[in-house]
Amino acid sequence: MSAVRDVVEVIARALADHPDQVAVAQSEHRGQLVVELTMAPGDLGRVIGRQGRTANAVRLLAGLTAEREGRRATVEFRDRT
Numbered sequence: 001m002s003a004v005r006d007v008v009e010v011i012a013r014a015l016a017d018h019p020d021q022v023a024v025a026q027s028e029h030r031g032q033l034v035v036e037l038t039m040a041p042g043d044l045g046r047v048i049g050r051q052g053r054t055a056n057a058v059r060l061l062a063g064l065t066a067e068r069e070g071r072r073a074t075v076e077f078r079d080r081t
Contacts (some may be wrong), residue, residue, distance in 0.1 A: 002026060006063045008035050011058055016043040021080060024056045033066055033073040041079045048077060 005026045013019040016039060023038040039047060048055045059075045068072035079080075 002033065002066075003069065004033055004062050004071075007065045008037055008058060008062055008075055011048055011061070011069060012037055012039060012047055015046050015054070017046070018039070018043055023080075031072070033071055035062060035073060035075045037075060038078045044077060044079045048060050 005024055006012075009022065011025040012022045018040045021040045021043070025036045025038075027034050027036070036043065037047070045049050047056070047058065049057075054075060062073045062075050
């Protein structure tokens with residue numbers, strides 16, 4: 001597991017009403033780390049925030065963490081259906 005994945009998971013669980021339904025997966029695509037965050041539909045809105053401000057903050061923190069490891073990262077948000 002990478003530090004990027006851990007950062008995203010800690011933030012998502014802190015914001016979620018149902019932290020047990022938070023799932024974080026990571027993969028590599030074209031040399032970039034992709035972190036997929038899956039949450040309950042109601043919780044997903046909280047993590048995205050108004051006008052995407054919270055989502056942008058999560059992406060920024062993930063990117064900064066990845067930069068410390070000499071990598072690039074992006075975060076994708078998905079709802080659990």
